[in-house]
Amino acid sequence: AFAVASLLALLALVTLVACRAPPEEGSRLRIAYMARLTHAPALTGIDSGRLPSALPDLRIEGRSFEFGNAVVEAMFAGEIDVALLGPNPAINGFVRSAGEVRIVSGIASGGSALVVRQGAGISSAADLRGRSLATPQVASTQDIALRAYLRKHGLDPSLEGGDVRILPLSPAEIRVLFARGDLDGAFVSEPLATELVMNSGATLLLDERDEWPGRRHPATVFAVRKRYYDAHPENVRRLVSALAAEIDWIEAHRADALGACQRGSGQRRGRGLPGAVATRAFDRVSFTVDPMPDALDRLAHDAERARFLPPSSSLAGLVLGPEARE
Numbered sequence: 001a002f003a004v005a006s007l008l009a010l011l012a013l014v015t016l017v018a019c020r021a022p023p024e025e026g027s028r029l030r031i032a033y034m035a036r037l038t039h040a041p042a043l044t045g046i047d048s049g050r051l052p053s054a055l056p057d058l059r060i061e062g063r064s065f066e067f068g069n070a071v072v073e074a075m076f077a078g079e080i081d082v083a084l085l086g087p088n089p090a091i092n093g094f095v096r097s098a099g100e101v102r103i104v105s106g107i108a109s110g111g112s113a114l115v116v117r118q119g120a121g122i123s124s125a126a127d128l129r130g131r132s133l134a135t136p137q138v139a140s141t142q143d144i145a146l147r148a149y150l151r152k153h154g155l156d157p158s159l160e161g162g163d164v165r166i167l168p169l170s171p172a173e174i175r176v177l178f179a180r181g182d183l184d185g186a187f188v189s190e191p192l193a194t195e196l197v198m199n200s201g202a203t204l205l206l207d208e209r210d211e212w213p214g215r216r217h218p219a220t221v222f223a224v225r226k227r228y229y230d231a232h233p234e235n236v237r238r239l240v241s242a243l244a245a246e247i248d249w250i251e252a253h254r255a256d257a258l259g260a261c262q263r264g265s266g267q268r269r270g271r272g273l274p275g276a277v278a279t280r281a282f283d284r285v286s287f288t289v290d291p292m293p294d295a296l297d298r299l300a301h302d303a304e305r306a307r308f309l310p311p312s313s314s315l316a317g318l319v320l321g322p323e324a325r326e
Contacts, residue, residue, distance in 0.1 A: 024081075027058060028081075029060055030061045031046075031062050031081070032064075034068075035064050035268040036189060038107070038285055039220055041084070041107060041246040042062065043260060043265065044249070044261065046264075051239070054238065054239075058235060065085075067140065068090070069140065072093035076097060076100065078225070081228040082236065083222070083223050084223075087295075088140060088141040088143075088299055088303055092309065094315070100226050102223060102224055102225075102226050102229065103296070105221070105243070106291045108219045109218060109287070109292075112142055112145065112187065113193040113205075113284075114146065114187045114204075114208075115197055116184060117200075117203075119201075122205065128185070129163045132182075132184050132185075133146060134169040134186040134187070136169070136171075138168045140168075141189075142187045142189060143187070144306060147302065149211065174192065191278055195274075195281075198276065199277070216286075218299070221291060222243060229324065233324065240289075240325045251287055261282070262275075291319050293319050296318065300313060
C-alpha cells in the first residue's frame with residue numbers, strides 16, 4: 001500500500017511540475033553528483049576546470065547531494081538538468097515518472113561491498129539470519145543489492161517480518177553503531193566499506209563485483225531529464241563527451257585522480273579521507289561509459305522483487321540511444 005501511495009504521489013508531482021515548468025534554460029547546465037569515489041569524473045572534472053573548459057559557452061553549476069533518491073526528486077522539480085547517481089534511483093525515476101529520467105551513459109563500475117563486524121560470528125550468508133544490517137537508504141542501489149543477495153541465499157529481506165533486519169543509516173550512524181557493536185554489518189559503497197574494514201575491525205563478506213559476470217556492474221550512471229535533453233540535446237552530447245574524456249584521464253592518471261577526489265570530497269563533506277583507506281578503496285572502482293543495459297534489467301528485476309517497483313515495469317527507452325552520446 002505504501003509503495004502504491006508513493007507511486008501515485010510521485011506521478012502527481014511529476015505531472016504538476018511538467019504543467020508548470022518554464023522553458024528550459026540553454027545557457028546553463030546544472031549537474032548533480034555525490035562526493036564519493038564512484039563519482040570521481042565529476043569531482044576531478046569540475047575542480048580541475050576541465051569540464052567547464054570543454055563547454056565554455058555554458059554556465060556549469062555543480063551541486064553535491066548525499067543520496068541518489070534526493071537527486072531524482074531534484075530532477076522531478078526541475079532543479080537539476082543532468083546527474084551522476086546510482087542505477088537504481090535512476091531506474092526508479094524513469095519508471096515512476098513515465099520516462100522523465102533517462103540514462104545516457106555509464107560512469108563507474110564496482111566499489112560496493114558487504115562488510116560485517118568482527119566478532120559477530122558471521123562467515124557466510126547463512127550466518128546473517130536474525131542479524132541487523134545497514135544500507136545507505138531504502139531502495140538505494142546498495143539496498144537493492146543486499147536484498148537480492150539475501151534472497152539468493154534463502155533469506156527473506158521483507159520490510160516487515162523478514163529474516164534480516166535492514167536499517168537505512170547515514171555513514172556517521174553506521175560508524176557509531178559498528179563501534180558500539182550494535183550493528184552486525186553494512187552493504188555500502190566506497191570508501192566507507194574499506195574504512196570500516198581498516199578502522200573499525202570489520203571483515204569483508206562480499207565484494208559485489210563477485211556477483212556479476214566479468215566482475216562488472218553499474219555503480220554510477222549519467223542521467224538526464226528528458227525535457228532538458230529534448231530542448232538542448234547538443235549540450236548533453238557535449239557533456240557526455242567531456243565526461244568520457246575525464247574518465248580516460250582518470251584511468252591514465254589514477255594516483256593524481258585519487259588525490260583530486262580526496263581534496264574534493266574533503267572540501268564538500270568537511271571530512272578528509274585517510275590515504276591508506278582511499279588508495280585501497282579506489283582500487284576497487286573502475287570507470288566506464290558503458291551503461292550496461294543487461295545489468296540494468298537485472299537491477300530493475302531485483303527492485304521489483306523487493307516491491308520497490310511495480311510488477312513487470314518496462315525499461316523500454318530507459319537508456320537513450322547512441323545519438324545522445326555522439
